[in-house]
Amino acid sequence: MSKILEMKNICKSFSGVKVLEDVCLSAKKGEIHAVVGSNGAGKSTLMKILCGLYKKDSGAIILDGEDVDFDSIRESKACGIEVVSQHIEFVEELSVAENLLMGKMPLKISGAINWKEACKTSKDILQRVELHFAPTEKIKNLSVGEVQMLGIASALFASPKIIVLDEPTPALSQHEIEILFGFVRKLKQQDVAIIYISHYLQEIFDLCDKVTILRDGKNVETREVSGLNKKEITKLMVGDYLSTVSELPVPSDEVVLSARNLTTLEKLNKISFNLKKGEIISLAGLTGSGRTEIARAISGLDKIESGMIMLNGKEVVIDSPKKAIDLGIVYMTEDRRGEGLIMPFSVKENVALPSIDKLKTGLGFYNERNAREITQKSVANLNIKLSGIEQLAENLSGGNQQKVVVGKLLELCPQILIMDEPTKAIDVGAKDEIYKLMRQLCEQGKSIILISSEMDEILSLSNRVFILRDGELVCEYKNEGLTINELLMAFEGGTDNEKHK
Numbered sequence: 001m002s003k004i005l006e007m008k009n010i011c012k013s014f015s016g017v018k019v020l021e022d023v024c025l026s027a028k029k030g031e032i033h034a035v036v037g038s039n040g041a042g043k044s045t046l047m048k049i050l051c052g053l054y055k056k057d058s059g060a061i062i063l064d065g066e067d068v069d070f071d072s073i074r075e076s077k078a079c080g081i082e083v084v085s086q087h088i089e090f091v092e093e094l095s096v097a098e099n100l101l102m103g104k105m106p107l108k109i110s111g112a113i114n115w116k117e118a119c120k121t122s123k124d125i126l127q128r129v130e131l132h133f134a135p136t137e138k139i140k141n142l143s144v145g146e147v148q149m150l151g152i153a154s155a156l157f158a159s160p161k162i163i164v165l166d167e168p169t170p171a172l173s174q175h176e177i178e179i180l181f182g183f184v185r186k187l188k189q190q191d192v193a194i195i196y197i198s199h200y201l202q203e204i205f206d207l208c209d210k211v212t213i214l215r216d217g218k219n220v221e222t223r224e225v226s227g228l229n230k231k232e233i234t235k236l237m238v239g240d241y242l243s244t245v246s247e248l249p250v251p252s253d254e255v256v257l258s259a260r261n262l263t264t265l266e267k268l269n270k271i272s273f274n275l276k277k278g279e280i281i282s283l284a285g286l287t288g289s290g291r292t293e294i295a296r297a298i299s300g301l302d303k304i305e306s307g308m309i310m311l312n313g314k315e316v317v318i319d320s321p322k323k324a325i326d327l328g329i330v331y332m333t334e335d336r337r338g339e340g341l342i343m344p345f346s347v348k349e350n351v352a353l354p355s356i357d358k359l360k361t362g363l364g365f366y367n368e369r370n371a372r373e374i375t376q377k378s379v380a381n382l383n384i385k386l387s388g389i390e391q392l393a394e395n396l397s398g399g400n401q402q403k404v405v406v407g408k409l410l411e412l413c414p415q416i417l418i419m420d421e422p423t424k425a426i427d428v429g430a431k432d433e434i435y436k437l438m439r440q441l442c443e444q445g446k447s448i449i450l451i452s453s454e455m456d457e458i459l460s461l462s463n464r465v466f467i468l469r470d471g472e473l474v475c476e477y478k479n480e481g482l483t484i485n486e487l488l489m490a491f492e493g494g495t496d497n498e499k500h501k
């Protein structure tokens with residue numbers, strides 16, 4: 001296999017903070033090369049340098065034996081490099097065809113766009129990734145997974161020599177992941193070099209030949225995947241970081257929240273459960289079972305048709321998100337990019353804005369110094385990695401973005417936190433920190449409703465697990481000796497094992 005790409009001693013700093021230090025990475029034709037590392041390790045930055053989005057401070061990029069240094073994505077594309085980034089940016093208001101063929105729209109002799117031709121070409125591209133919507137569909141009407149698949153399709157369409165997939169799977173369904181993997185394997189046969197970034201270590205074992213591990217902007221090692229196991233990779237990623245598998249929270253007997261026969265138009269049918277002070281409960285079930293809908297109902301986002309919510313023994317009416325927050329209930333959504341953070345704003349603005357009322361001085365003016373203090377305290381408490389509190393949220397790594405979301409919500413001094421997929425697409429180190437934080441919050445007397453698709457997360461955190469199916473709560477388990485298999489069986493309805501009830 002011949003080497004097609006070599007990145008040598010790449011260095012990069014952002015406002016004086018070094019994020020890449022002498023990083024080396026090479027890629028061979030027909031090889032799938034994984035790049036792994038904790039959030040903030042520098043993976044995406046390295047790829048943005050490769051494709052000409054960022055300028056390196058020093059180092060060399062050798063493509064097919066020649067020194068290159070791209071000034072724009074257009075230039076790297078022209079040399080056969082396609083980078084499918086974590087967050088694909090299509091123009092929301094335009095159609096699929098216009099986005100796919102941007103700059104390459106087929107024209108009629110008159111100079112007008114040849115829509116028939118454009119639609120035909122787009123349809124071909126779409127079919128390759130088994131996407132079945134019309135080329136005239138607007139991007140804003142697609143799901144996150146569909147947009148991701150579209151980005152991949154568009155990169156494939158360019159017939160690249162090197163393709164970089166930067167965390168392609170978090171938004172994809174199992175079926176879409178299989179389609180993607182099929183493609184990646186086909187590209188390998190066609191001698192394309194593939195650089196594959198993922199937090200899901202299983203994917204590395206399923207798909208990749210080699211793995212380069214980065215930590216804090218430096219190379220740790222490059223190894224054949226076949227000689228490694230998950231534990232070893234994790235250790236290389238996080239260094240001497242020791243995971244603290246601690247005990248479950250110890251709740252008091254006091255019930256803080258009690259839902260009685262909650263029913264909504266959308267989904268929920270007579271949901272009843274209690275949440276105790278200092279307790280973590282999990283709402284578990286397959287996608288679409290109603291987990292998120294419970295969160296939405298309790299946090300004032302969806303209208304409750306019948307049933308009631310009791311808070312500290314008193315009936316409450318939660319008819320808006322503001323009301324929920326006033327009552328001490330905050331909802332950390334699954335979609336931190338869409339709802340959790342304002343990406344083009346600074347970390348400081350994100351942390352301080354929700355509590356702006358508290359930040360006003362006696363005269364009603366916004367108090368900048370308090371905002372800075374609050375943010376700095378949050379950054380220190382939650383160990384958020386950034387170059388400064390003025391850094392834009394969108395430039396943080398996923399795990400750190402998630403911590404900013406938590407920081408922002410804690411400023412609201414909630415009694416109950418609803419956390420929807422709190423560790424989705426974040427690395428093991430940041431995951432552990434979020435877990436530790438959740439347990440600490442319980443020790444401080446807060447209570448947490450966890451929604452998670454990760455079985456080991458549910459089992460290592462929650463005191464009790466409620467299983468949902470089709471908008472109904474079908475059973476409750478105490479987390480005492482509960483196993484992943486039992487949980488999965490319960491999701492599907494294939495169990496009448498009631499021993500933990």
Ligand code: ADP
Pocket residue numbers: 014015019037038039040041042043044045046385386387391395396397398
């Ligand atoms: P990874 O992809 O491995 O999670 P990134 O490459 O996104 O990590 O980030 C590496 C570091 O660089 C992080 O600490 C991040 O905050 C910082 N960073 C990335 N882009 C920017 C930017 N445009 N401005 C300032 N800092 C940045």
Ligand code: MG
Pocket residue numbers: 043044045086166397
């Ligand atoms: Mg990244």
